[in-house]
Amino acid sequence: MSEFRVEKRREAAELTLVTGATLSGVFFLAGASQLHTGPERISDVMNLEAGFFPFETANGTVLVNRSHILKVSLPPQMIEAQLDAGYDLGTRRKVQVLLTTGDTVVGNVVVSRPPGRDRLSDYARIEENFRYLELEDRTLLINSAHIVALSEVTR
Numbered sequence: 001m002s003e004f005r006v007e008k009r010r011e012a013a014e015l016t017l018v019t020g021a022t023l024s025g026v027f028f029l030a031g032a033s034q035l036h037t038g039p040e041r042i043s044d045v046m047n048l049e050a051g052f053f054p055f056e057t058a059n060g061t062v063l064v065n066r067s068h069i070l071k072v073s074l075p076p077q078m079i080e081a082q083l084d085a086g087y088d089l090g091t092r093r094k095v096q097v098l099l100t101t102g103d104t105v106v107g108n109v110v111v112s113r114p115p116g117r118d119r120l121s122d123y124a125r126i127e128e129n130f131r132y133l134e135l136e137d138r139t140l141l142i143n144s145a146h147i148v149a150l151s152e153v154t155r
Contacts, residue, residue, distance in 0.1 A: 011027045
């Protein structure tokens with residue numbers, strides 16, 4: 001084995017591109033994150049830097065440009081969002097998200113901010129490009145560059 005080889009684990013996901021195409025495959029994740037304690041997460045790969053990242057599909061490994069990803073669908077059993085600091089204490093808000101494709105997605109976001117700063121407008125100002133949106137059956141990472149509008153669902 002090469003001294004330059006870094007062992008990675010694989011995590012399945014589905015990418016929806018702005019073209020409407022979907023790619024099913026796996027992310028390559030490091031054993032340790034640069035952003036927090038513990039192993040690297042898909043959200044780390046998506047938010048750490050701009051540009052391309054490797055994604056393995058059935059046809060081989062492709063380099064995908066983050067800016068052209070609309071959303072990442074995590075497997076149903078993946079609890080990545082729940083690992084964030086403050087997740088259990090955060091305010092849950094049911095939201096409707098209008099995307100640049102015209103699609104609307106309804107789900108829950110967790111706003112992990114101090115009381116009084118946990119509004120949907122505070123969530124909108126989070127600096128992460130890819131943000132969690134929890135659906136009933138899975139979690140999405142939505143590219144904020146492709147969010148046209150956010151609104152709170154009150155019923």
